[in-house]
Amino acid sequence: MDIATTTVVETRRLSRHFGRIRAVDEVNLQVRAGETYGLLGPNGCGKTTLIRLLVGLLRPTTGEAIVLAKTVPNKDILSQVGYMTQAEAIYQDLTVLENLRFFGSIYGVDSTSRFHEVLGLVELAERANSVVATLSGGMRRRVSLACAMLHNPMLLFLDEPTVGVDPELRVSFRDHFRRLNEQGVTIVVSSHVMDEAEHCHRLGLMRNGRILAEGSASELRQRTRTSTLEEAYLALARGINELA
Ligand SMILES: Nc1ncnc2c1ncn2[C@@H]1O[C@H](COP(=O)(O)OP(=O)(O)OP(=O)(O)O)[C@@H](O)[C@H]1O
Numbered sequence: 170m171d172i173a174t175t176t177v178v179e180t181r182r183l184s185r186h187f188g189r190i191r192a193v194d195e196v197n198l199q200v201r202a203g204e205t206y207g208l209l210g211p212n213g214c215g216k217t218t219l220i221r222l223l224v225g226l227l228r229p230t231t232g233e234a235i236v237l238a239k240t241v242p243n244k245d246i247l248s249q250v251g252y253m254t255q256a257e258a259i260y261q262d263l264t265v266l267e268n269l270r271f272f273g274s275i276y277g278v279d280s281t282s283r284f285h286e287v288l289g290l291v292e293l294a295e296r297a298n299s300v301v302a303t304l305s306g307g308m309r310r311r312v313s314l315a316c317a318m319l320h321n322p323m324l325l326f327l328d329e330p331t332v333g334v335d336p337e338l339r340v341s342f343r344d345h346f347r348r349l350n351e352q353g354v355t356i357v358v359s360s361h362v363m364d365e366a367e368h369c370h371r372l373g374l375m376r377n378g379r380i381l382a383e384g385s386a387s388e389l390r391q392r393t394r395t396s397t398l399e400e401a402y403l404a405l406a407r408g409i410n411e412l413a
């Protein structure tokens with residue numbers, strides 16, 4: 170497989186409307202194997218809806234999404250996809266290890282050493298037997314991430330994975346994501362924090378359900394002659410307003 174050029178996620182004029190709200194509006198996206206692609210934009214711009222469409226949890230209103238060479242929704246891809254939701258989807262009344270065993274049973278992972286390996290990655294080895302409800306918010310995010318990575322998926326969707334996670338661990342997450350990329354794993358990550366985006370190979374800046382601009386953080390700054398991504402975003406959003 171030619172890692173550099175294989176398209177893992179492609180959307181064609183993908184839209185999802187909720188009544189009058191165009192949560193995702195004619196998005197054309199291409200994500201390549203082994204890259205981290207960041208969806209970046211303010212609250213309500215459509216990041217979670219786009220990810221849910223790509224995972225196959227929502228059906229498009231119009232357009233289509235092709236993920237791992239299949240038009241989604243398609244249950245055949247699920248064993249190769251990991252999804253860390255924005256709202257925690259882990260069981261609060263189970264322990265950390267029980268959650269891993271539960272998600273492992275869905276994905277056919279029944280390896281105690283793998284459970285402990287992912288707990289090590291999110292630095293929660295010592296809390297394996299804690300009931301999730303008794304963990305801190307950041308620790309719960311880390312359990313969610315461990316569950317999403319458990320089955321070694323080749324494509325990971327991470328919806329705001331670092332919210333509530335401390336800076337030190339954020340750096341170690343990033344290092345881990347980069348190692349996954351080097352192994353060919355593709356990561357689509359959403360954030361509304363511009364700093365986080367610096368570490369993505371490419372970004373899609375979203376606004377009102379649309380992708381305003383795409384490129385690496387430095388390309389986007391150069392294109393807008395700005396020195397921070399935040400300024401680049403504002404400049405691009407202003408440009409769209411002026412055209413409207
Ligand atoms: N199930 C739903 N029913 C109705 N409206 C919805 C639904 N899901 C999302 N929306 C609307 O679609 C728009 C996009 O929401 P979405 O959750 O995708 O945004 P987001 O970029 O993930 O925001 P945030 O940064 O707050 O997580 C919002 O206006 C939201 O209210």
Ligand SMILES: [Mg+2]
Binds near residue numbers: 216218255328
């Ligand atoms: Mg969201």
